[in-house]
Amino acid sequence: MRARMATNVLAPSESTPLTGRIHSLESGGMVDGPGIRFVVFTQGCPLRCLYCHNPDTQALRDGREISVDALMSEITKYRSYMKFTGGGVTLTGGEPLIQRDFTREVFRRCQELGIHTTLDTSGFAHQSVAADVVQHVDLVMLCIKAFDPDTHTRLTGVPREPSLRFAEYLNSINKKTWIRFVLVPGVTDSAANVEGLAQFLAPMTNIEKVEILPFHKMGEYKWERMGFNYELKDTPSPSVAQVQEVVETFRKYNLTVDV
């Protein structure tokens, strides 16, 4: 049975310092938001994406525990380069929203220090969780796995609706958002899936750009190491022409696209 998402996994208390579970930290991230970023890979994810690059972040019980105070001490060591490069702090995963209180508190403390905050998420969360965390987020990178409902469920093990509602919520509060879409030949590349997503996003005025991420198998070795069956082992990366076709579909709806 798939893990269900916990919305209040770690609650703050006055006597116990707030902690969260993380997989790892990276101090020079270049692809997880603007500038050079301090990236926190949180532990735990309710999705089971067939192409997951970090399957070792999925189980919440794994990873290591860290207090918000200890994490903030690490983050503040890199404050000057973050400021100099227009960077900041990104929480990714795993799924940062699964540890709502920890994630919110890290973002809140960063903003207090004037550090730019980015949430990298699948958006699979209740709106109350989203609102609680997003109030302290400068930029959301929302990965919409698929627009077609059956494709979404097959690819991730969960329905698409929470992610789509999350996108609509971000638009309703005009939160700056980058959409991410992984192009997987034979899975997410159908015209109906791509066009449906472009149509869904087109009216949203908060979206700065759509990033098309061509599928690759960089995480495959981790699946093998963990004894999991990597179903996409025979799936190729998309060709330049396939990527271009998808780019053109999004551009047709006046969306700015990055590859």
Ligand code: SF4
């Ligand atoms: S949402 Fe991200 S971390 Fe979670 S299973 Fe999918 S790719 Fe992996």
